[in-house]
Amino acid sequence: MTAIHSIGNRFKAIGSYFKNLPKRLQLWFKALKKDPKDTLIKFFKKNGTELFAFVLLLLFLFPFYIVFINTSKPNILITDTPLALPESWGTMFTNMQTIFDDTRMRYFSSLFNSLIITSFSLVLIGVSSGMAAWVLVRTKTRLSMTLFLFIISGLVIPFQVVMLPLVSLLETLRSFTGFGWRDTHHAVIIAYMGFGAPLSVFLFHGFIKSIPMDIEEAAIIDGCSRPQVFFKIILPILKPIFVTLLVLNGMWIWNDFLLPLLIIGRGGSTQTLPLAVANLAGAYVRQWNLLLTALVLSAIPIIILFIFAQKHIIKGMTSGAVK
Amino acid sequence: MQKEAAVALQEPKGFKEKFRDLWGNKKFQDRFWFWIFLMPVMIPFLLMVITPFFMGIYYSFTNWTGGLFETQWVGLENYRALASDFRFVYSFFRTIIYAVLNVIFINIVAFSLALLVTRKLKLQNIYRAGFFIPNLIGGLIIGYLWQFIFVVVLGTAGIGLFASSPINNQNAMMALVAVVTWQYAGYIMMIYIAALQNVPEDLIEASQIDGANAFQRLRHITLPLIAQAFTVAMFLTLVTAFKQFDTVFSLTGGGPSTELPGWIREIMGIEISRTVQSTRLIAVNIYNWGFARGNMAAAQAQAVAFFLMLSVISLGQVYFNKKREVEL
Numbered sequence: 001m002t003a004i005h006s007i008g009n010r011f012k013a014i015g016s017y018f019k020n021l022p023k024r025l026q027l028w029f030k031a032l033k034k035d036p037k038d039t040l041i042k043f044f045k046k047n048g049t050e051l052f053a054f055v056l057l058l059l060f061l062f063p064f065y066i067v068f069i070n071t072s073k074p075n076i077l078i079t080d081t082p083l084a085l086p087e088s089w090g091t092m093f094t095n096m097q098t099i100f101d102d103t104r105m106r107y108f109s110s111l112f113n114s115l116i117i118t119s120f121s122l123v124l125i126g127v128s129s130g131m132a133a134w135v136l137v138r139t140k141t142r143l144s145m146t147l148f149l150f151i152i153s154g155l156v157i158p159f160q161v162v163m164l165p166l167v168s169l170l171e172t173l174r175s176f177t178g179f180g181w182r183d184t185h186h187a188v189i190i191a192y193m194g195f196g197a198p199l200s201v202f203l204f205h206g207f208i209k210s211i212p213m214d215i216e217e218a219a220i221i222d223g224c225s226r227p228q229v230f231f232k233i234i235l236p237i238l239k240p241i242f243v244t245l246l247v248l249n250g251m252w253i254w255n256d257f258l259l260p261l262l263i264i265g266r267g268g269s270t271q272t273l274p275l276a277v278a279n280l281a282g283a284y285v286r287q288w289n290l291l292l293t294a295l296v297l298s299a300i301p302i303i304i305l306f307i308f309a310q311k312h313i314i315k316g317m318t319s320g321a322v323k
Numbered sequence: 324m325q326k327e328a329a330v331a332l333q334e335p336k337g338f339k340e341k342f343r344d345l346w347g348n349k350k351f352q353d354r355f356w357f358w359i360f361l362m363p364v365m366i367p368f369l370l371m372v373i374t375p376f377f378m379g380i381y382y383s384f385t386n387w388t389g390g391l392f393e394t395q396w397v398g399l400e401n402y403r404a405l406a407s408d409f410r411f412v413y414s415f416f417r418t419i420i421y422a423v424l425n426v427i428f429i430n431i432v433a434f435s436l437a438l439l440v441t442r443k444l445k446l447q448n449i450y451r452a453g454f455f456i457p458n459l460i461g462g463l464i465i466g467y468l469w470q471f472i473f474v475v476v477l478g479t480a481g482i483g484l485f486a487s488s489p490i491n492n493q494n495a496m497m498a499l500v501a502v503v504t505w506q507y508a509g510y511i512m513m514i515y516i517a518a519l520q521n522v523p524e525d526l527i528e529a530s531q532i533d534g535a536n537a538f539q540r541l542r543h544i545t546l547p548l549i550a551q552a553f554t555v556a557m558f559l560t561l562v563t564a565f566k567q568f569d570t571v572f573s574l575t576g577g578g579p580s581t582e583l584p585g586w587i588r589e590i591m592g593i594e595i596s597r598t599v600q601s602t603r604l605i606a607v608n609i610y611n612w613g614f615a616r617g618n619m620a621a622a623q624a625q626a627v628a629f630f631l632m633l634s635v636i637s638l639g640q641v642y643f644n645k646k647r648e649v650e651l
Binding site for chain 1: 352353356357360361363364365367368369370371372373374375376378379382389390439440442444445446449450451452453454455456457458459460461462463464467468469471472475476505510513514516517565566568569572573606609610613619622623626627629630633634637
């Protein structure tokens with residue numbers, strides 16, 4: 001709700017800015033005619049930085065514009081005149097339809113897989129790490145400190161070190177458990193739970209330390225069981241850090257390529273969006289119209305999310321990093 | 324009565340009753356919930372991180388080819404072979420160059436952007452969000468996007484800024500650095516913004532009264548006060564540079580091929596000219612050796628070396644930067 005409000009306010013502010021613009025421009029041009037040099041110097045002194053920042057931003061986002069206009073062109077026009085505006089915007093829908101029908105991309109299935117994997121991983125990482133961090137903070141023994149350091153030490157393990165054995169391990173797990181692990185949702189989700197645990201436990205641990213014990217003690221006296229204390233009292237208090245972790249882990253998991261590349265593989269039945277794009281690019285390197293459309297279609301969900309939850313996303317990503 | 328008591332004594336207690344007895348003990352309850360609450364984290368962590376980690380260290384000392392059991396201990400053979408493999412040495416050297424360039428460029432751009440958008444600007448929030456946007460999109464997609472810009476738009480077909488596309492000649496590394504800077508600077512900028520906003524206004528004003536110019540203020544007041552943000556930003560950029568995989572994968576694919584530099588040939592005693600891949604960083608190399616070339620044991624030895632390198636560098640860097648921080 002607040003996100004929508006702030007967007008509304010922003011649009012109102014921009015609206016009033018442009019509403020008064022003609023009047024101000026008129027006044028400014030009058031002054032310019034009267035004393036050109038002085039007016040221009042004044043203008044740049046006052047608005048120079050603003051102008052500079054604005055032009056810089058436009059240049060910064062120019063690649064997106066180029067890609068966007070080229071999604072509405074057939075392949076030949078893209079390589080001939082990449083900077084020209086498209087002849088007909090309708091071509092965009094033709095290109096999109098081709099991507100939706102493409103058997104390598106499988107857009108909707110890949111989008112669905114990305115959504116399933118990201119959302120389940122996020123909730124499971126959040127709850128499991130919160131539970132672990134809570135008992136690790138509240139149990140003051142040498143064992144719990146050691147376990148905490150053990151989990152934190154996972155922060156320094158890069159995925160590249162474990163990825164080759166992990167693939168063999170998943171193959172072995174299949175013969176042990178009797179069901180598949182490679183190219184499945186559960187393997188990817190469990191892997192994300194493992195790799196997400198160190199940072200999440202670390203952040204929760206720091207936060208829980210600042211929660212006073214009194215609340216929990218009162219709840220136990222009132223007859224709450226241990227799980228009740230956690231799920232009914234502690235978990236709601238953890239909300240701010242939970243949101244930070246949703247953002248941090250969410251951006252990581254949604255955009256991750258290497259882990260799904262190993263566990264799922266390009267073209268796998270549970271392929272995520274990045275895998276789908278890589279799969280498509282491997283097939284049509286020269287068909288830019290399709291590749292660019294695929295890029296736009298894969299970037300759009302997260303851009304939409306950013307527009308609505310901009311504040312949370314920026315705050316989550318920076319506060320998570322600083323800690 | 325007596326008979327009944329005797330029977331009760333003789334009959335062994337069932338699991339349920341034993342558990343109920345233990346449950347009365349508060350210490351047992353504590354321990355029970357401790358382990359139950361730890362399980363959801365410990366099982367995935369042990370299964371997916373710790374087990375393959377130790378398997379990997381073990382395999383790096385064997386002639387592992389990808390299966391699980393049929394391996395033979397070869398000692399340090401893989402590491403010895405690695406040190407004398409010119410492709411690894413070159414890749415190592417390129418990774419260092421890439422990481423250094425990346426840290427420098429990203430931090431300079433991000434800090435400049437942060438200084439710019441913390442000034443009093445009308446569209447301040449729009450600039451911040453705008454510079455941040457490339458960071459939302461995954462490295463893989465960014466790589467393909469810029470491949471298009473380099474090859475089609477800036478390359479031969481488009482405005483012809485370059486004779487040949489920079490990702491296909493010796494400039495590939497610079498192109499990669501530019502792309503990653505473009506993507507990552509907005510994120511690091513946010514860290515600097517947060518730090519800059521914490522610099523007390525009155526310190527700046529006091530220095531202005533004392534006659535410090537803008538550069539002196541930056542050098543003697545702002546920079547020491549945001550040293551912690553520098554630690555964080557440099558740590559993040561360095562580690563991500565080392566781990567960089569998806570952008571390289573999609574932008575250059577590790578290429579283009581180039582000749583092995585003369586000085587590496589001299590050091591390693593190679594006389595004939597050799598071809599290497601100019602943007603194949605270690606992280607990419609591990610994947611490539613493991614899966615494209617099927618050289619699992621060598622790739623794993625490389626991965627372990629990569630891990631050691633990463634740990635040493637990041638720890639050293641944190642230590643070095645911590646010393647310069649100013650406590651407020």
